[in-house]
Amino acid sequence: MTDMPKSVDIHEEGPREGFQIEPGPISTEDKIRLIEALAETGLHHIQACSFVNPRVVPGWADAAEVVAGFRAREGVDYTALWFNGNGLERALAFRDKLHITGSISLTASEGFTRKNLNRSHAENLEAMRKQTALHISHGVPVERIGVMAAFGCNYQGDITTEQVISTLEDGFAIAAEHGATIERISLADTMGWAAPPRIERVVGEVRSRWPDQKIGLHLHDTRGLAVANAHAGLRMGVAQFDSTAGGLGGCPFAGQKGAAGNICTEELVMLCEEMGIHTGVDLDALIEVARMAEGIVGHVLPSELIHAGSLANFRRAAA
Amino acid sequence: MTDMPKSVDIHEEGPREGFQIEPGPISTEDKIRLIEALAETGLHHIQACSFVNPRVVPGWADAAEVVAGFRAREGVDYTALWFNGNGLERALAFRDKLHITGSISLTASEGFTRKNLNRSHAENLEAMRKQTALHISHGVPVERIGVMAAFGCNYQGDITTEQVISTLEDGFAIAAEHGATIERISLADTMGWAAPPRIERVVGEVRSRWPDQKIGLHLHDTRGLAVANAHAGLRMGVAQFDSTAGGLGGCPFAGQKGAAGNICTEELVMLCEEMGIHTGVDLDALIEVARMAEGIVGHVLPSELIHAGSLANFRRAAA
Numbered sequence: 001m002t003d004m005p006k007s008v009d010i011h012e013e014g015p016r017e018g019f020q021i022e023p024g025p026i027s028t029e030d031k032i033r034l035i036e037a038l039a040e041t042g043l044h045h046i047q048a049c050s051f052v053n054p055r056v057v058p059g060w061a062d063a064a065e066v067v068a069g070f071r072a073r074e075g076v077d078y079t080a081l082w083f084n085g086n087g088l089e090r091a092l093a094f095r096d097k098l099h100i101t102g103s104i105s106l107t108a109s110e111g112f113t114r115k116n117l118n119r120s121h122a123e124n125l126e127a128m129r130k131q132t133a134l135h136i137s138h139g140v141p142v143e144r145i146g147v148m149a150a151f152g153c154n155y156q157g158d159i160t161t162e163q164v165i166s167t168l169e170d171g172f173a174i175a176a177e178h179g180a181t182i183e184r185i186s187l188a189d190t191m192g193w194a195a196p197p198r199i200e201r202v203v204g205e206v207r208s209r210w211p212d213q214k215i216g217l218h219l220h221d222t223r224g225l226a227v228a229n230a231h232a233g234l235r236m237g238v239a240q241f242d243s244t245a246g247g248l249g250g251c252p253f254a255g256q257k258g259a260a261g262n263i264c265t266e267e268l269v270m271l272c273e274e275m276g277i278h279t280g281v282d283l284d285a286l287i288e289v290a291r292m293a294e295g296i297v298g299h300v301l302p303s304e305l306i307h308a309g310s311l312a313n314f315r316r317a318a319a
Numbered sequence: 320m321t322d323m324p325k326s327v328d329i330h331e332e333g334p335r336e337g338f339q340i341e342p343g344p345i346s347t348e349d350k351i352r353l354i355e356a357l358a359e360t361g362l363h364h365i366q367a368c369s370f371v372n373p374r375v376v377p378g379w380a381d382a383a384e385v386v387a388g389f390r391a392r393e394g395v396d397y398t399a400l401w402f403n404g405n406g407l408e409r410a411l412a413f414r415d416k417l418h419i420t421g422s423i424s425l426t427a428s429e430g431f432t433r434k435n436l437n438r439s440h441a442e443n444l445e446a447m448r449k450q451t452a453l454h455i456s457h458g459v460p461v462e463r464i465g466v467m468a469a470f471g472c473n474y475q476g477d478i479t480t481e482q483v484i485s486t487l488e489d490g491f492a493i494a495a496e497h498g499a500t501i502e503r504i505s506l507a508d509t510m511g512w513a514a515p516p517r518i519e520r521v522v523g524e525v526r527s528r529w530p531d532q533k534i535g536l537h538l539h540d541t542r543g544l545a546v547a548n549a550h551a552g553l554r555m556g557v558a559q560f561d562s563t564a565g566g567l568g569g570c571p572f573a574g575q576k577g578a579a580g581n582i583c584t585e586e587l588v589m590l591c592e593e594m595g596i597h598t599g600v601d602l603d604a605l606i607e608v609a610r611m612a613e614g615i616v617g618h619v620l621p622s623e624l625i626h627a628g629s630l631a632n633f634r635r636a637a638a
Contacts, residue, residue, distance in 0.1 A: 195590060
């Protein structure tokens with residue numbers, strides 16, 4: 001049990017994941033309201049928007065208005081997502097407000113890279129070389145390597161640990177070519193293939209290979225195992241997780257239109273706090289915000305915890 | 320990892336838990352259809368009904384018709400639930416078809432016993448003495464002690480391991496008085512208070528105290544942690560779980576009317592199988608049956624897995 005972290009960093013991605021997939025329309029005001037409310041719960045990392053092509057992702061056509069509109073809270077890092085130079089330019093316009101860092105984003109499954117990006121792995125490496133150079137030329141530090149489909153892929157099946165390691169080696173080679181200092185590795189269960197033994201195996205091997213890197217997990221609850229996977233990750237010493245309030249988001253990939261999205265932030269917080277791992281998050285405040293998110297999207301969100309409520313009131317009443 | 324079981328026994332309680340809580344009405348034919356379909360998936364234990372007062376639980380007014388009506392499959396134990404002599408008599412009428420064993424059912428929380436049964440713990444012990452005598456006088460073996468609210472209680476707050484141990488000691492004393500040989504202990508997270516460290520602590524202490532007893536877990540997903548709790552239980556050597564297909568059921572207790580029910584059978588099966596633990600269940604067949612259950616109750620069930628589908632088709636396509 002000595003591997004267990006004392007505290008975890010939670011990166012809240014509800015606004016970005018949720019509003020890109022909701023059939024919408026969701027008003028700019030509601031997006032701002034959610035981002036501001038999330039920042040009041042003790043979360044220190046909030047992914048506020050995605051600077052993507054509005055024809056592809058109409059839900060984020062108002063990304064600039066959202067970022068311009070929200071009141072930033074001291075001590076909170078607001079991040080954004082982008083996939084190309086145009087997106088980066090749009091993000092850089094908010095350099096004073098957004099925490100802008102670059103990522104080398106790869107996929108352990110060539111099948112997924114082809115289907116999702118219409119590129120081979122080699123072409124994607126080339127694209128990431130260019131993007132890394134672009135980031136660095138704009139003074140944007142590139143600190144992270146992300147590996148999508150690190151635990152399995154709808155198009156390619158199970159993914160071996162060797163594929164994950166080899167993908168990371170490609171990422172580190174790109175970083176080295178461009179003088180970027182990688183500080184953390186993010187492993188994404190993009191399509192909900194992970195189960196605890198796979199988490200243990202992949203995290204264990206990655207940690208052995210790069211013992212100085214921080215490891216983060218981006219878990220999806222596609223098949224209901226996300227919280228068990230987080231439990232396995234915590235036991236392996238993982239101290240950074242991406243998640244979404246209420247389980248906002250979904251799964252846009254092959255044959256899974258009705259599937260759940262990311263692990264719910266509040267269930268992750270409850271898991272950690274009950275394990276004695278500090279999150280800094282006020283769980284009851286977060287539950288209220290996730291309920292607000294449910295009102296904004298206008299349908300029931302997958303989180304069980306926001307429908308039952310936390311243990312705090314019961315504990316207080318019983319004390 | 321040596322504690323991990325090679326196989327687990329899953330007790331499917333979907334029909335009983337589900338149909339007692341659905342606002343209904345659900346036809347006798349649909350109940351029979353679900354029970355028969357569940358038996359085709361490889362499940363070996365199915366709780367088919369509850370012989371309770373129809374004025375209190377109108378959803379099970381047709382318990383006798385359901386049991387009379389379903390076609391029993393060889394090798395499957397069909398069980399029922401009852402709380403008094405009248406219920407036992409109704410069950411005994413189907414002695415040829417039902418697997419009838421008795422249970423000493425206690426609660427680690429006196430607050431819950433008072434609210435749920437309108438009895439003190441001492442009064443409940445007295446009632447269980449009478450019920451044990453009644454079972455034995457009918458030739459019904461009493462093999463199990465069940466402890467409800469073993470991990471926490473909406474009316475009493477956190478439950479200590481000592482309270483669970485002391486409740487079990489009361490149960491073993493009743494068994495000894497009546498010459499009953501207890502073979503297994505079932506620990507129920509009746510109101511969704513458990514988290515992995517608590518599962519580890521309680522299961523560990525119970526196992527140390529009664530090393531020869533089989534330990535089962537009855538988990539509710541009230542706050543989204545059921546699968547993580549099952550993971551913790553499996554790591555502790557727990558080899559019997561109660562669960563419900565699709566997550567049928569709910570939580571009738573204090574302030575949680577909208578809360579989720581039991582751990583989903585199919586998510587439990589996926590967890591076990593991905594951990595290399597044999598369940599004997601055909602996951603894809605079970606997913607189809609859980610989808611049928613969703614059709615029968617007429618609303619979305621909490622299971623994520625039945626909405627995403629298993630990995631099997633993707634694995635086959637990728638092979």
